[in-house]
Amino acid sequence: MTALRHRDFRRLWLAGLISDTGDWLLLVALPILVYQRTQSTLQTAFAFLVELGPAVLLGPLAGRLADRVDRRRLLVAVVLAQAAALVPLLVSSALPVLYAVIATEAALVALFAPAKNALLPALVPDGELVSANALVGLNQNLGRLAGGPLGGLLLAVGDLRAIVLADLVTFLTAAALIAGIGARPAPARAKTAARAPLGRIRLALAVAALAGIAQGIFVVLFVVWVARELGGGATETGLLRGVQAVGAIAAGVLLAVLRRTPGPAVLIPAGAGAFGLLSVAVWNGPVVTTALPVYVALFVLVGVPGLVMVTGLVSHLQRVAGEGARGRVFGIFGAVYDGASGLGMLAAGLLGDRLGIMPILNTQAALYLAAGLLFVLGRQSSSSSVENALASSAAKATPTTAMPT
Numbered sequence: 001m002t003a004l005r006h007r008d009f010r011r012l013w014l015a016g017l018i019s020d021t022g023d024w025l026l027l028v029a030l031p032i033l034v035y036q037r038t039q040s041t042l043q044t045a046f047a048f049l050v051e052l053g054p055a056v057l058l059g060p061l062a063g064r065l066a067d068r069v070d071r072r073r074l075l076v077a078v079v080l081a082q083a084a085a086l087v088p089l090l091v092s093s094a095l096p097v098l099y100a101v102i103a104t105e106a107a108l109v110a111l112f113a114p115a116k117n118a119l120l121p122a123l124v125p126d127g128e129l130v131s132a133n134a135l136v137g138l139n140q141n142l143g144r145l146a147g148g149p150l151g152g153l154l155l156a157v158g159d160l161r162a163i164v165l166a167d168l169v170t171f172l173t174a175a176a177l178i179a180g181i182g183a184r185p186a187p188a189r190a191k192t193a194a195r196a197p198l199g200r201i202r203l204a205l206a207v208a209a210l211a212g213i214a215q216g217i218f219v220v221l222f223v224v225w226v227a228r229e230l231g232g233g234a235t236e237t238g239l240l241r242g243v244q245a246v247g248a249i250a251a252g253v254l255l256a257v258l259r260r261t262p263g264p265a266v267l268i269p270a271g272a273g274a275f276g277l278l279s280v281a282v283w284n285g286p287v288v289t290t291a292l293p294v295y296v297a298l299f300v301l302v303g304v305p306g307l308v309m310v311t312g313l314v315s316h317l318q319r320v321a322g323e324g325a326r327g328r329v330f331g332i333f334g335a336v337y338d339g340a341s342g343l344g345m346l347a348a349g350l351l352g353d354r355l356g357i358m359p360i361l362n363t364q365a366a367l368y369l370a371a372g373l374l375f376v377l378g379r380q381s382s383s384s385s386v387e388n389a390l391a392s393s394a395a396k397a398t399p400t401t402a403m404p405t
Contacts, residue, residue: 003132003256008181009123012116013132015177017139019079022170023109024147026086027051029155029163030102037095050099054107055338059114063331066115067324075119075178078112083171089164113334118326121318123181130261130315137307138252141245148242200320201329203378204313205336207268210371211309212337214279216344217364221357228357229286236292240299247303255311264319265379267312272372274305279365283358309371 004010034047066074085104088097124132154162226232226240255261262270282298313333321329344364352360
């Protein structure tokens with residue numbers, strides 16, 4: 001974990017771990033509270049849509065902001081605003097207040113992510129970028145593993161105020177850690193934005209769109225698949241979702257400790273391809289067996305390629321986007337992925353009953369395979385274009401000599 005040797009990255013990583021844990025406290029507790037207040041699955045689903053909307057709408061604007069200001073100060077301001085946005089929950093847990101807090105927190109997360117991803121390459125050498133992103137993915141899954149169950153537990157044994165106070169502590173601690181990162185000037189947008197190779201950025205965004213649609217389908221149909229194909233209920237659903245974090249954590253540790261980490265050119269297609277193949281095995285497995293331990297093992301494995309693919313995508317975009325364009329690139333990246341996830345959710349909801357869940361789930365697996373193949377083919381095409389351009393430039397630069405008479 002060589003990236004952790006760098007003080008500023010270590011502070012950003014630890015702040016992320018703490019704030020991610022706090023985020024998951026709230027992500028789990030608020031939808032549960034909405035359902036307890038309304039007893040309505042529609043209202044609960046609306047809570048998830050309220051959470052998704054700001055990321056799609058604000059992503060590009062958030063990216064522009066991250067390219068214009070000191071990213072460290074922006075991160076501190078966002079985290080402090082996240083803490084302030086929780087205060088109304090200490091006074092009221094009425095439904096409009098819950099929705100307002102969910103929307104505000106989601107909007108602030110949309111501001112945080114592009115700035116964090118754009119700042120990270122300035123904190124570690126390029127050779128440690130993949131390792132650093134793997135560690136970020138690791139702490140996100142550790143935060144989910146710790147914060148999710150803790151949020152449910154605090155809601156069960158106490159009340160919403162206990163969760164709010166715990167979350168306030170995580171945000172204030174994270175703000176203090178980020179404030180201690182060494183100051184860096186605002187990015188020189190005008191000099192570097194035009195240098196970003198748009199073809200490679202678009203390729204990564206296309207992969208993210210396919211993966212986002214697949215994730216949206218999964219979110220909607222996974223619960224139905226567990227009930228219909230495995231005969232399971234809430235316990236089995238929670239267990240299978242939870243153990244994915246185990247595989248992701250293992251993958252994050254492995255990528256972080258490898259002395260020579262594979263680059264994005266390997267991680268993206270390998271992660272997407274393995275994700276697709278494992279999904280085929282999972283969805284069609286009940287034809288052979290419905291034994292729960294088999295699916296626990298498979299879902300542990302599913303967590304591995306997910307982290308590998310995302311680590312590759314983030315590292316790829318950090319490298320190909322210029323310093324002054326990274327914020328905008330990651331703002332668009334988040335909006336594309338979340339927007340595609342929404343489309344996947346909508347498609348699954350509309351087509352699941354009409355076509356049956358199995359054709360839709362097998363399509364979901366095929367989307368990951370298509371994403372991996374698209375990246376390989378797109379990268380080869382991009383490399384060929386660059387080589388042709390260099391050859392053309394070299395030919396133009398070579399002086400011609402006249403034939404002797």
